[in-house]
Amino acid sequence: MKVLAAIGIVSIALVASAWFIWGPREDGQPLAVGGTLPEIELDAIADMPGSGVTLRGPAGKPLVINAFASWCIPCRDEHPLLIEIAERYDVMLIGINVGDLPENAAAFLAEMGNPYDMVGADPNRETFYDLGLVGMPQTLVADAQGKVLLNGPGPIDRRFVDEVLPALLGDRI
Template identity: 40%
Template sequence: MTTNGDAENDAPQAEPAPRSKARYALALIPLAVFAGFAAVAGKMLYDQDVNGLDVSAIPSALIDKPAPTLALPPLEGANLPALTTQAIAGRLTLVNVFASWCVPCRQEHPLLKQLATDPRLTIVGINYKDRNDNALRFLGELGNPYKAIGVDPNGKAAIDWGVYGIPESYLVGADGTILYKRVGPFDERSVRDDLLPAIARAAQRG
C-alpha cells in the first residue's frame, strides 16, 4: 500500500531553473568589454579624429632636428641597396616604416607608388619586424616605390626614430633634417594637404 509520503516521493520532481546559460552569459561579459576596448583603441590609432585626438598630428621631438643615423642591411632578394645615412644624403627623402603584416601599410601603398614618380622626392623603406620572404611577397604583389630598403628585425631603428606604430613616415631634407612626420597611413587628403606642401617648401629651400 502506498502512503501519501511515498506518493510524494515517487512524484516527478520539478527541475531547478537552468543556470548554465546565465553563467555563460556572465562569462562573456569580460570578453565583450575587452573586444569593445580593443575596437576603440584600434580606431584611435588610425582614425583621423577620435574624440578630438588626431594621432597623425602627434608632435615629434625630432622635427627640425638631424635624422637619426641609418645603418640597416638590405632586404635580401629585393635588388636594392642597404639603407644608410649616406644613401639619402643630399636629397629630399621620405622614410617610410612598413611591414607586410601591417594592413594600413597596404592601404597607403598605392599612394607611395604615386609619390615615387615625383622627381623632387626619394622614397626609402624601413622594413619593421618582418620576415624577408613576406616582405618580398608584399612588394611583388603591390609594387616597389622604394629606392632603398633597410631591415629592422628587432625594431631598434624604429625606436631611434621615435616610431609610435606603423606605418609611419618622415620627410627628411637634403641637409638631413626631419621636416615632417606622419603617424599612421597616408590618404589622399593627408598627401594633398600636408605632405605635398611640405615637399614644396623643402624644394624651395633647396
C-alpha cells in the same frame, strides 16, 4: 583572493616585459620636428637584389621615410599612394621593413610594387626606435639636409600626397 593576486602579478610582469622589448630605446625621446636624422643603416632583405640602406649625412634631396610590414593592413592600404609619391615628386623614398620575415617583405613588395629608392630590413626595430617611430605605418619627412619636417604616425592619405607633402617641401620637390 590568491587568484586575483596571481593575475595582478602576471599582468604587471607582462606589461613590464612588453615595455622592455618594445619600449623606447636609449634616451626614450622621439625624433622631433626640427631635429636631425641620425645615420641610417638597414640590412638587405633576403632574395631582394639592391635592398639595404646606408644613409650618412645629407641626402641631397628631400627624404620620405616609411615604416611598413607585410602583415600591416593600413600599410597595404597606403601603398598605392607611396607609388604615386615616387612617380610625382623628386624625393628619395626610403622603406623600413619593421619586424618582418624577409621572405614576407620581399613577397609584399613583389605583389604591391616597390616604390622605394632604398628599402631595408629592421628586424630588431633599432632604426624604428632611433627615428622615434611609434607604429606602422608611419612616415617621416626630412629636407635634403636631414632636418625633420614631419614625423607622423598612421597611414598617409590623399591629403598628404596632394597638400601636406608639397606644403612641407615647397619648391624643393
